[in-house]
Amino acid sequence: MSYYNNVYWEKIEGGSLWLQYCLDCKRFIFYPRSMCPYCWGNNMEWKETSGRGRVYAYTIVHVTSLPEFDKEVPYIYAVIELDEGVKIPSNLQECSLEEVEIDMPVELVFIEREGKKIPVFKPVQRDAC
Numbered sequence: 517m518s519y520y521n522n523v524y525w526e527k528i529e530g531g532s533l534w535l536q537y538c539l540d541c542k543r544f545i546f547y548p549r550s551m552c553p554y555c556w557g558n559n560m561e562w563k564e565t566s567g568r569g570r571v572y573a574y575t576i577v578h579v580t581s582l583p584e585f586d587k588e589v590p591y592i593y594a595v596i597e598l599d600e601g602v603k604i605p606s607n608l609q610e611c612s613l614e615e616v617e618i619d620m621p622v623e624l625v626f627i628e629r630e631g632k633k634i635p636v637f638k639p640v641q642r643d644a645c
């Protein structure tokens with residue numbers, strides 16, 4: 517695993533989502549890498565994200581070719597657009613198949629698989645009126 521992925525996963529293990537931020541073009545970057553994909557510079561630092569965003573796109577997975585996911589179907593595979601402007605492929609948890617919709621506010625949570633934390637998202641709790 518590369519240095520960049522190590523930092524990412526160490527922060528996840530610590531319970532927060534950090535991403536690289538390009539100091540030249542002032543943008544967050546996902547996935548971790550050695551060069552900014554926008555300006556090709558390497559003047560980047562790591563910053564903690566809010567862990568909040570919205571559902572940018574989603575699909576409901578009913579069939580998987582991976583035996584490890586057999587017990588998970590049906591599940592919601594979603595692209596989350598973080599408040600920081602970055603799109604991250606992930607899963608939605610604590611969300612019924614009927615509830616999910618484009619632009620739904622979500623927040624970061626973690627699930628555990630094989631002893632490792634995995635970042636996923638769940639709907640932001642709506643306040644009771």
Ligand SMILES: [Zn+2]
Nearest residue numbers: 538541552555
């Ligand atoms: Zn840049």
